[in-house]
Amino acid sequence: xxxxxxxxxxxxxxxxxxxxxxxxxxxxxxxxxxxxxxxxxxxxxxxxxxxxxxxxxxxxxxxxxxxxxxxxxxxxxxxxxxxxxxxxxxxxxxxxxxxxxxxxxxxxxxxxxxxxxxxxxxxxxxxxxxxxxxxxxxxxxxxxxxxxxxxxxxxxxxxxxxxxxxxxxxxxxxxxxxxxxxxxxxxxxxxxxxxxxxxxxxxxxxxxxxxxxxxxxxxxxxxxxxxxxxxxxxxxxxxxxxxxxxxxxxxxxxxxxxxxxxxxxxxxxxxxxxxxxxxxxxxxxxxxxxxxxxxxxxxxxxxxxxxxxxxxxxxxxxxxxxxxxxxxxxxxxxxxxxxxxxxxxxxxxxxxxxxxxxxxxxxxxxxxxxxxxxxxxxxxxxxxxxxxxxxxxxxxxxxxxxxxxxxxxxxxxxxxxxxxxxxxxxxxxxxxxxxxxxxxxxxxxxxxxxxxxxxxxxxxxxxxxxxxxxxxxxxxxxxxxxxxxxxxxxxxx
Amino acid sequence: xxxxxxxxxxxxxxxxxxxxxxxxxxxxxxxxxxxxxxxxxxxxxxxxxxxxxxxxxxxxxxxxxxxxxxxxxxxxxxxxxxxxxxxxxxxxxxxxxxxxxxxxxxxxxxxxxxxxxxxxxxxxxxxxxxxxxxxxxxxxxxxxxxxxxxxxxxxxxxxxxxxxxxxxxxxxxxxxxxxxxxxxxxxxxxxxxxxxxxxxxxxxxxxxxxxxxxxxxxxxxxxxxxxxxxxxxxxxxxxxxxxxxxxxxxxxxxxxxxxxxxxxxxxxxxxxxxxxxxxxxxxxxxxxxxxxxxxxxxxxxxxxxxxxxxxxxxxxxxxxxxxxxxxxxxxxxxxxxxxxxxxxxxxxxxxxxxxxxxxxxxxxxxxxxxxxxxxxxxxxxxxxxxxxxxxxxxxxxxxxxxxxxxxxxxxxxxxxxxxxxxxxxxxxxxxxxxxxxxxxxxxxxxxxxxxxxxxxxxxxxxxxxxxxxxxxxxxxxxxxxxxxxxxxxxxxx
Ligand SMILES: [Zn+2]
Ligand SMILES: [Zn+2]
Numbered sequence: 001x002x003x004x005x006x007x008x009x010x011x012x013x014x015x016x017x018x019x020x021x022x023x024x025x026x027x028x029x030x031x032x033x034x035x036x037x038x039x040x041x042x043x044x045x046x047x048x049x050x051x052x053x054x055x056x057x058x059x060x061x062x063x064x065x066x067x068x069x070x071x072x073x074x075x076x077x078x079x080x081x082x083x084x085x086x087x088x089x090x091x092x093x094x095x096x097x098x099x100x101x102x103x104x105x106x107x108x109x110x111x112x113x114x115x116x117x118x119x120x121x122x123x124x125x126x127x128x129x130x131x132x133x134x135x136x137x138x139x140x141x142x143x144x145x146x147x148x149x150x151x152x153x154x155x156x157x158x159x160x161x162x163x164x165x166x167x168x169x170x171x172x173x174x175x176x177x178x179x180x181x182x183x184x185x186x187x188x189x190x191x192x193x194x195x196x197x198x199x200x201x202x203x204x205x206x207x208x209x210x211x212x213x214x215x216x217x218x219x220x221x222x223x224x225x226x227x228x229x230x231x232x233x234x235x236x237x238x239x240x241x242x243x244x245x246x247x248x249x250x251x252x253x254x255x256x257x258x259x260x261x262x263x264x265x266x267x268x269x270x271x272x273x274x275x276x277x278x279x280x281x282x283x284x285x286x287x288x289x290x291x292x293x294x295x296x297x298x299x300x301x302x303x304x305x306x307x308x309x310x311x312x313x314x315x316x317x318x319x320x321x322x323x324x325x326x327x328x329x330x331x332x333x334x335x336x337x338x339x340x341x342x343x344x345x346x347x348x349x350x351x352x353x354x355x356x357x358x359x360x361x362x363x364x365x366x367x368x369x370x371x372x373x374x375x376x377x378x379x380x381x382x383x384x385x386x387x388x389x390x391x392x393x394x395x396x397x398x399x400x401x402x403x404x405x406x407x408x409x410x411x412x413x414x415x416x417x418x419x420x421x422x423x424x425x426x427x428x429x430x431x432x433x434x435x436x437x438x439x440x441x442x443x444x445x446x447x448x449x450x451x452x453x454x455x456x457x458x459x460x461x462x463x464x465x466x467x468x469x470x471x472x473x474x475x476x477x478x479x480x481x482x483x484x485x486x487x488x489x490x491x492x493x
Numbered sequence: 494x495x496x497x498x499x500x501x502x503x504x505x506x507x508x509x510x511x512x513x514x515x516x517x518x519x520x521x522x523x524x525x526x527x528x529x530x531x532x533x534x535x536x537x538x539x540x541x542x543x544x545x546x547x548x549x550x551x552x553x554x555x556x557x558x559x560x561x562x563x564x565x566x567x568x569x570x571x572x573x574x575x576x577x578x579x580x581x582x583x584x585x586x587x588x589x590x591x592x593x594x595x596x597x598x599x600x601x602x603x604x605x606x607x608x609x610x611x612x613x614x615x616x617x618x619x620x621x622x623x624x625x626x627x628x629x630x631x632x633x634x635x636x637x638x639x640x641x642x643x644x645x646x647x648x649x650x651x652x653x654x655x656x657x658x659x660x661x662x663x664x665x666x667x668x669x670x671x672x673x674x675x676x677x678x679x680x681x682x683x684x685x686x687x688x689x690x691x692x693x694x695x696x697x698x699x700x701x702x703x704x705x706x707x708x709x710x711x712x713x714x715x716x717x718x719x720x721x722x723x724x725x726x727x728x729x730x731x732x733x734x735x736x737x738x739x740x741x742x743x744x745x746x747x748x749x750x751x752x753x754x755x756x757x758x759x760x761x762x763x764x765x766x767x768x769x770x771x772x773x774x775x776x777x778x779x780x781x782x783x784x785x786x787x788x789x790x791x792x793x794x795x796x797x798x799x800x801x802x803x804x805x806x807x808x809x810x811x812x813x814x815x816x817x818x819x820x821x822x823x824x825x826x827x828x829x830x831x832x833x834x835x836x837x838x839x840x841x842x843x844x845x846x847x848x849x850x851x852x853x854x855x856x857x858x859x860x861x862x863x864x865x866x867x868x869x870x871x872x873x874x875x876x877x878x879x880x881x882x883x884x885x886x887x888x889x890x891x892x893x894x895x896x897x898x899x900x901x902x903x904x905x906x907x908x909x910x911x912x913x914x915x916x917x918x919x920x921x922x923x924x925x926x927x928x929x930x931x932x933x934x935x936x937x938x939x940x941x942x943x944x945x946x947x948x949x950x951x952x953x954x955x956x957x958x959x960x961x962x963x964x965x966x967x968x969x970x971x972x973x974x975x976x977x978x979x980x981x982x983x984x985x986x
Contacts, residue, residue, distance in 0.1 A: 029623050033559035041556045063534045066526035067644055067660050075599045085589040090601050092585045094648040096578040106568045108583050108610055117601055130522050151560055155587040167560050
């Protein structure tokens, strides 16, 4: 394998090379769509398993709704439709036929035109709320707490592996409630679930906040989000949870009989995270040698590499390694003993470093004599000698330490890259030279936000929840109008 | 809830009512597509988890390939393309725009026509083999053992919930091998995995066999299958494993350098099972009272219903039930204590019977005095009194017994419904009056098979593997030509 371009040299090239060389994903023959390769998919599976557990723990069930949305349903919630209309894949025909002028080739059969076009779901509010209409008559039918694991399609013009692809995998929660309050509680609860998952499991620190009206999900009353900071100083939206008010209930006429016997529209939320998170994972932790994975997400947590000259040495090492493998597995730690003869240990070291395996154990004949092994941490690249005695316990502790330490490092970086500014001069300077989040007072108007966006490409990533709750007020650095709270600006993925 | 139509009265109506009333699935607003509701999806999740485990145990990894197949790739393997061309959803445009004549409505933007149409995958051989081309240079890159969990679309004209829907969920394995022998071993191995899963986990007896050329997967050299028999005497193909030869390697020019230094085309297999299996599950085990689920597949394995007149009784029962719940959970048994006050025990009994919960435990004050509970088996509807003492162990054993007993019953039914015939007269009579599998000698020609199909609607479901291996020969009952082996005919879903 070729050495990666360094992050300093070209961050975006580094990112692409890393994704390709680790075997996580690649571009496909279909414009803008990626192939998620086994190593990338194994990480996604770990994310899915943990999220699914968290969703079920909070009372949600999975279900599955159609891939296609008939155009008349798609357009029912006007803002939502407007928001996605420009990036929709549209199915217009249901049959191919032989091309008479080109033997062996097929053409779309003009006689198989659909009466109504089908939109490949960019998100499922429309199809789900048209279904919920049949499920909800009374308050007794509420709440409905459903999640769906699915693929969605948004016809993006500029795509990047994991970060922005025409098709991506995600989960989308869609809940229905009898009261506004309950729907808001649900919206916030799922934001907390996302924050806990992204911080605790993926080791990525996030800011919880609310989007400005400009950046809101199309059709939402409020979009809550978690925002993360990448190593190159750009922000990445890591998850969103929307309070949809009664917008979809009104669009699809979903009313329920209240306890009091009146009729009311149902309150809604939706929330989602996607394979995009894998891009965030890479850009938060990895380095010029390759991927760095938090142990909780690593498909292989520990790799054992034997170093030997002859079969006798190999056999002795294998005996020790096999025992260690067994002990680690019984602790639920995933481990690989790589005794492949066809490549050198040095090659293996590079390979597992590239792939982000959190701990590497090397065992040579000298180590055995000394009752020890060499342990290398992927995150810090530190090496140490560890006693064979109690090694499984040492490894277990070390993995926990790495999980924490990876988060702490990212958290420190994030904290160092939130800069307070009070003037537009300062704002532009920080944006250009330092990057990161810029914390500044905002007058609350879309006009100010848009002007700044047009002039600098920075957007309001969120109004941090803690700032909304605060009482401090100030002056907008751009408009010089009074401002109720500080927001976070940044350039973003 | 309404009483189900009986199976005798109208089997297909019974089936539909059962799917709807149990809350497993319903038709959606999209022609031919279903909504898989939480109860149905929970069963699918259990199937997925077990299959996924079995695939990984046999060395496979998951990955994800694009939903769309560009037309030029789709048509590359001609037989495959021909087989699916007539039922393809085709994406032709990537944008909608406002309808100027109809405010608030959208139309397809004629300026956003794709240069090349995209087919929504009906199966993924084409997109996957065009990808494998980039992954395979040498024998060292082989085998590739990949599975994908995905949705696929086949534009069926007559659809039925689970059994035949325009969109369905499935898994599709796609493997690449250096030799023909290895590919055939893989094809057969996966057939065995499917048979073990369907029999051992779903309790559905199957016949392992090979398809006749007429019924082969489009693009395969051989299609292995497992065939099951439904209660109404019709067969259902429960899973297929295809030996694809070098057809896709040739279509996509996928060659590899052999150990000997020559270049050869890669050998392929593919194999899949789908949400259709849920239809087979229903039609194998269920009865006029509703669903019957094998314990291994039941989202709720045990339900506990308290029967009480006052709070004092309720509290006493709850104490015992809570302890039982804890014990069952520690054994990995999923249990629900339904102490809902708003409905009567009788209503609950019906509900859980309808939903196929394998064991129902009823506890009343008199039972407590006698140190016992009432246990009802869903499969046999038998009731018994069981001692409270050691009840969790009793339940565990009973669940195992039910799992076996459900399979045995279905197996007995299947055996009773394989009829040997030697004349066409007999064939037609059995087909009309008894149904089931008809075992008869076949001359091996597509002509005979087609004539019989046209005249009776019965098709060759498979050539049982054991018949192929045998040496017995005979005479075709229809053509009176010599025949090498007996095949199974049936009308099929
Ligand atoms: Zn923090
Ligand atoms: Zn059998």
